[in-house]
Amino acid sequence: xxxxxxxxxxxxxxxxxxxxxxxxxxxxxxxxxxxxxxxxxxxxxxxxxxxxxxxxxxxxxxxxxxxxxxxxxxxxxxxxxxxxxx
Amino acid sequence: xxxxxxxxxxxxxxxxxxxxxxxxxxxxxxxxxxxxxxxxxxxxxxxxxxxxxxxxxxxxxxxxxxxxxxxxxxxxxxxxxxxxxxxxxxxxxxxxxxxxxxxxxxxxxxxxxxxxxxxxxxxxxxxxxxxxxxxxxxxxxxxxxxxxxxxxxxxxxxxxxxxxxxxxxxxxxxxxxxxxxxxxxxxxxxxxxxxxxxxxxxxxxxxxxxxxxxxxxxxxxxxxxxxxxxxxxxxxxx
Numbered sequence: 591x592x593x594x595x596x597x598x599x600x601x602x603x604x605x606x607x608x609x610x611x612x613x614x615x616x617x618x619x620x621x622x623x624x625x626x627x628x629x630x631x632x633x634x635x636x637x638x639x640x641x642x643x644x645x646x647x648x649x650x651x652x653x654x655x656x657x658x659x660x661x662x663x664x665x666x667x668x669x670x671x672x673x674x675x676x
Numbered sequence: 677x678x679x680x681x682x683x684x685x686x687x688x689x690x691x692x693x694x695x696x697x698x699x700x701x702x703x704x705x706x707x708x709x710x711x712x713x714x715x716x717x718x719x720x721x722x723x724x725x726x727x728x729x730x731x732x733x734x735x736x737x738x739x740x741x742x743x744x745x746x747x748x749x750x751x752x753x754x755x756x757x758x759x760x761x762x763x764x765x766x767x768x769x770x771x772x773x774x775x776x777x778x779x780x781x782x783x784x785x786x787x788x789x790x791x792x793x794x795x796x797x798x799x800x801x802x803x804x805x806x807x808x809x810x811x812x813x814x815x816x817x818x819x820x821x822x823x824x825x826x827x828x829x830x831x832x833x834x835x836x837x838x839x840x841x842x843x844x845x846x847x848x849x850x851x852x853x854x855x856x857x858x859x860x861x862x863x864x865x866x867x868x869x870x871x872x873x874x875x876x877x878x879x880x881x882x883x884x885x886x887x888x889x890x891x892x893x894x895x896x897x898x899x900x901x902x903x904x905x906x907x908x909x910x911x912x913x914x
Contacts, residue, residue: 613884617858619865646887649840649894650859656837657732657860665731665745669752673720676756 608632608639616646719759722768723752729769730776736845737780743852747783751776773861774871777853779871834903835894843893851886854879 608629614620615629633640730751734744755775762771844855857868858879865883869876897903 610884613887614865614880617865617883619880645891649835649890650839652835653840653859654729656841657729659728661728661731662741662745665748666727667903668745668749669723669727671747672752673716673723673756676716676719 597655603632605632605636605639608636609642612639612642613646616643616650693786710734715759719756720763722765723755723772726769726772729860730772732841733773733860734776736778736841736852736856737777739845747776747779750779754779770861770863770867773863774867776861777857777871782855791873835898839894839901840890841892843897846893847886851882851889853885854882855890858883 611625611629615626620626620629633643647652727748729746731744734747734751738744738747743850745861751772762768836888844852846856853872857863857871858865863871865876865879869879872879899907
């Protein structure tokens with residue numbers, strides 16, 4: 591189990607709570623500053639959650655790079671014709 | 677005399693008035709024309725920036741290249757007809773993705789009765805609670821973390837973009853749409869919720885589950901493609 595909690599700091603959150611907020615944080619949807627700070631603090635010492643974040647950021651980067659590059663020529667031509675006729 | 681002068685005056689006035697009206701009309705028309713040209717240029721430029729993402733999203737939604745192209749074309753036509761009303765042009769991309777999704781739903785939604793959720797054992801289920809999902813994610817990630825010295829970064833670098841797209845395509849409908857709208861289209865949770873007519877909390881939940889399922893699919897792909905040696909992974913997880 592990767593759940594980690596450091597008992598010397600009662601403000602710390604564990605992996606279960608971190609994961610609960612994790613994707614909202616990555617998607618820029620976590621607005622509560624205190625929660626963001628706790629999550630970021632958690633990721634500074636929890637290897638699992640830090641790595642999880644790195645994985646997700648890496649996957650997102652790959653995804654963005656891929657989707658921008660791949661448009662069939664037939665669609666490009668179709669869209670250009672469409673826009674020309676607008 | 678007065679009446680004659682008056683007639684000349686009326687005539688001049690009428691000519692001047694007509695000339696002015698025509699001039700105003702010309703200026704107005706030319707202004708409108710220029711505005712339309714500028715709008716079209718701006719639309720075309722904004723569209724070029726996200727055509728790839730738009731098509732790839734359409735392809736993952738429809739799972740068919742011809743349907744995807746039709747869907748994109750329909751969305752673009754609808755977007756152009758409403759482009760002038762879009763006040764914040766910086767929000768063009770999420771706005772266009774929202775239109776794409778609405779077009780998709782209007783054509784394909786009848787096929788969808790309710791979202792089917794896939795469990796991590798590959799068994800379809802719609803009874804998983806958030807706690808179960810989190811627990812599964814924690815355990816699932818243990819495999820990644822046990823196997824790689826510098827696990828996720830290396831794994832992410834080896835996984836090709838197309839593998840990620842294929843994995844997205846394999847997601848159950850509800851999660852697929854949420855991941856596409858948010859991670860590809862760049863919609864906020866509120867915008868995605870509005871587009872799908874569900875509460876923002878539902879999008880939050882779908883994103884969590886969708887991304888977790890995506891990890892699961894990619895993990896399996898990593899094993900199938902030989903990027904991860906499964907028996908070694910099993911040694912660590914045994």
